Amino acid sequence: ADGAEPFDQVLVPVSREEIELSGAYRFGNPGESIILGGSISRDVLELRSNPEITFGDFDLRDPLPGAQPLDMQRQLRPYAATRVALHFGTRRFRYVDYTGLDDLRHTQLTALGLFAGVTVGKSLNIFSTDRAPNEGDFFTRGHLSLTHPLGLSLIHASGTVEARHNEAWRDILADADIAFYGRTSLLASHTLFIRATTSGGWETHLPYQLVLGGRAGIRSLEEDRFPGGRMLRFVFEDRIMLPWPRETADLGITLFSDLGRIWAGDVPYGVTTGWKAALGFGLRIGLPRNTRNIWRTDIAFPVDGGSPIFRVTLELNKLRDGFFTDDVARSRRFNVGPETFFY
DSSP states (O other): OTTSSSSSEEEOOEEEEEEEEEEEEEEEOSSEEEEEEEEEEEEEEEEOSOOEEESSOTTSOEEOOSSOOHHHHHHOOOEEEEEEEEEEEEEEEEEEEEESSSSSSOEEEEEEEEEEEEEEEEEESOSOBTTBOBOOOEEEEEEEEEEEEETTEEEEEEEEEEEEESSSEEEEEEEEEEEEEEOOGGGTTEEEEEEEEEEEEESOOSOOOEESBSTTSBTTSOTTOSEESEEEEEEEEEEEEOSOOTTTOEEEEEEEEEEEEEEOTTSTTOOOOOOEEEEEEEEEEESSTTOSOEEEEEEEEETTSSOOEEEEEEOOOOTTTOOOOHHHHTTOSOOOOHHHHHO
């Protein structure tokens, strides 16, 4: 709730069961191909108990006082759905080796080019259950990404939108990213990484809430700070590779800055903030040498005052895994699209 109410958190035990069977066929060669696929899925969501509140201690919980906010009521409706979907996509890629792109010294094969895909589907009124009413909706999802070299540098842009229609458009979820890897032969040990992210949800009928803080947000803020429905965030990093110890490990340092803000939207307990920023530094550690998995230790200082936060994480900003917003991904109704079969 983060200041919107006297309590700190609202806990809603939710059970979600998902079963999915998907298949696809690719036409063409790996670099220039078309994919046609299909899937059938069963999705059931039900509430296990009434909402409870905490004041920071999750072992001490009390019933939610008063009536549930309307935004919460809209998101806490049990449902069941059996869906069939068609997936169509195309890619136009060429593959180039890049060293130290997401890591320090590891060489990865990187796809340069365009990918576009769309999913359309329909809910079927079959396999009813007494735990939740069946949905009857049409749904669609689209994904687009582009990766392009700029000399020694690289720019990547991607976006995903999904929605469903049942009397009106609902569960509209969108996120988009632009990432830039800046490199020059004059400073071969440096990589300037810049990422801009925006995401949002509209008319959500599934538990959904973004947060501005956390390891994937403004790193000087705690994980649950500043909830909302729409978000804009920027990451700036100077990733510097150190020349030692070459025989046993990869080691680098990072200077970084985070900048972002959030809007309340139509989610429970959402807030609208001004710009929040952090400055920090840290280590990037790869064990053993030439590994593609990088550990980070970061210290982030809030620009507007307050105590710094120390974090130990795996590298999150990776082109290899695709850029996405975790808060949006966990609330998606549809987990499979054409990009699932291409990456």
